[in-house]
Amino acid sequence: MLLEVRDLQVEFTTRDGVAKAVNGVNYSVDAGQTLAVLGESGSGKSVTAQAVMGILDVPPGRIAGGEILFKGRDLLKLKEEDRRKVRGAEMAMIFQDALSSLNPVLTVGAQLSEMFEVHRGMSRKDGRARAVELMDRVKIPAARERVGDYPHQFSGGMRQRIMIAMALALEPSLIIADEPTTALDVTVQAQVMDLLAELQRELNMGLILITHDLGVVADVADKIAVMYAGRIVEAAPVHEIYASPAHPYT
Numbered sequence: 001m002l003l004e005v006r007d008l009q010v011e012f013t014t015r016d017g018v019a020k021a022v023n024g025v026n027y028s029v030d031a032g033q034t035l036a037v038l039g040e041s042g043s044g045k046s047v048t049a050q051a052v053m054g055i056l057d058v059p060p061g062r063i064a065g066g067e068i069l070f071k072g073r074d075l076l077k078l079k080e081e082d083r084r085k086v087r088g089a090e091m092a093m094i095f096q097d098a099l100s101s102l103n104p105v106l107t108v109g110a111q112l113s114e115m116f117e118v119h120r121g122m123s124r125k126d127g128r129a130r131a132v133e134l135m136d137r138v139k140i141p142a143a144r145e146r147v148g149d150y151p152h153q154f155s156g157g158m159r160q161r162i163m164i165a166m167a168l169a170l171e172p173s174l175i176i177a178d179e180p181t182t183a184l185d186v187t188v189q190a191q192v193m194d195l196l197a198e199l200q201r202e203l204n205m206g207l208i209l210i211t212h213d214l215g216v217v218a219d220v221a222d223k224i225a226v227m228y229a230g231r232i233v234e235a236a237p238v239h240e241i242y243a244s245p246a247h248p249y250t
């Protein structure tokens, strides 16, 4: 398995005491596979993803137990420096809102290029060339002309493509997409989702897709995990769950 989350527990310390946001989650995803994570608002989908990515707010958050095995290594036992390397190059996350994830005062080209300069030691010029390639790859029209534009100069759908380009820059083996198309209108949602699925197949990445869109799930997922109150209450291959859901929430 590429990623295996075992009995993960995450708590938040609040004024009213300790809240268990994630209470014994188990799930796994392999290379080339798509795991869809569904569940009501507040059930712990994003918090689980943040724990896997290593971007949990600590404090008030705390990982109280469990293991996050990535390529066989428990990420929770790594030193912060090694953890950072994994996060930069081997796994990447795509969020709902590209505008708040991209840097507003840097051009898109500079942000993409930086990935290659920092992680691959490339020159500014080579980094720029790779940025244009990436923008082409995520089907941004006239990439060469637009590489010097700022995030706010792109439409919502195009910004989402740029975030996908950032995530894919270093060809990670795992992508976590947390409601990547929720902020987009329906036709653009489909295009962005198709693009993500296509690149995932091409690069044989594992994909964890958090979504409320059951149409998308039926289309792209291999298996589903349904979360409820901090736990996985149901997990199965996608056609099984659609044919015979077992838990009431499902």
Ligand SMILES: Nc1ncnc2c1ncn2[C@@H]1O[C@H](COP(=O)(O)OP(=O)(O)OP(=O)(O)O)[C@@H](O)[C@H]1O
Binding pocket: 012, 014, 021, 039, 040, 041, 042, 043, 044, 045, 046, 047, 048, 057, 060, 061
């Ligand atoms: N920084 C934080 N401080 C305190 N509690 C938090 C924090 N982040 C998340 N929580 C709590 O953890 C629980 C799980 O939240 P999470 O964001 O994972 O839900 P979700 O399943 O992603 O919901 P949604 O579908 O609305 O995105 C919630 O009760 C939430 O209030």
Ligand SMILES: [Mg+2]
Binding pocket: 045, 046, 047, 178
């Ligand atoms: Mg969420």
